[in-house]
Amino acid sequence: MDHKKIEEGVRLMLEGIGEDTDREGLRETPARVARMYEEIYAGMEQDAKTHLDKQFHVENNNMVMEKDIQFYSTCEHHLLPFYGKAHVAYIPDGTVAGLSKLARTVEVYARRPQLQEQMTAQIADALEKYLHPKGVMVVIEAEHMCMTMRGVQKPGTKTVTTMVRGAFAEDYSLQQTFLQMVK
Numbered sequence: 001m002d003h004k005k006i007e008e009g010v011r012l013m014l015e016g017i018g019e020d021t022d023r024e025g026l027r028e029t030p031a032r033v034a035r036m037y038e039e040i041y042a043g044m045e046q047d048a049k050t051h052l053d054k055q056f057h058v059e060n061n062n063m064v065m066e067k068d069i070q071f072y073s074t075c076e077h078h079l080l081p082f083y084g085k086a087h088v089a090y091i092p093d094g095t096v097a098g099l100s101k102l103a104r105t106v107e108v109y110a111r112r113p114q115l116q117e118q119m120t121a122q123i124a125d126a127l128e129k130y131l132h133p134k135g136v137m138v139v140i141e142a143e144h145m146c147m148t149m150r151g152v153q154k155p156g157t158k159t160v161t162t163m164v165r166g167a168f169a170e171d172y173s174l175q176q177t178f179l180q181m182v183k
């Protein structure tokens with residue numbers, strides 16, 4: 001990440017809103033923001049492959065679900081946070097990933113400027129590509145700060161996005177089982 005560019009940008013933005021970037025409280029802000037971006041945009045430099053490549057063989061090919069994965073992301077339209085829970089499930093075809101790797105995959109795609117729909121699809125794509133499962137389903141529920149603190153100003157509104165692949169797309173009852181388990 002280019003800290004110098006981020007710092008310049010933050011300084012310009014503060015000047016743009018009429019701030020004095022030399023006042024004590026703001027003097028270190030550009031550098032702080034750059035350090036923070038290393039964290040909140042860490043997914044830019046990550047690949048889900050590194051988490052999903054290591055797999056274990058199993059006899060049990062029933063659904064595996066990791067639910068209530070808390071995440072924080074940033075909407076690419078306003079650069080304001082959106083945050084909530086991701087629920088991720090797949091039906092293995094002989095191999096499974098470590099449980100933590102589903103949450104790590106969510107992090108890879110959350111920590112970027114994002115659209116909720118796109119993040120939902122990217123998580124499903126990664127699981128499909130690297131685990132070769134019989135099916136994948138991802139549901140994300142989130143609150144968007146760009147809809148609460150500004151704009152339409154509707155606090156409490158939840159946006160729910162879904163992506164189904166393979167067996168989940170073909171078998172409606174599997175989707176129902178997923179939703180029952182999420183509840």
Ligand SMILES: Nc1nc2c(ncn2[C@@H]2O[C@H](COP(=O)(O)OP(=O)(O)OP(=O)(O)O)[C@@H](O)[C@H]2O)c(=O)[nH]1
Binds near residue numbers: 075144151
């Ligand atoms: N589809 C989708 N839209 C999003 C997401 N995050 C924010 N948005 C929306 O992006 C849209 C941007 O609309 P614009 O009309 O270009 O921008 P705007 O004038 O700031 O929109 P308002 O928020 O309605 O004031 C808004 O409707 C936001 O609610 C997301 O993850 N997915």
Ligand SMILES: [Zn+2]
Binds near residue numbers: 075076078079080
């Ligand atoms: Zn937004």
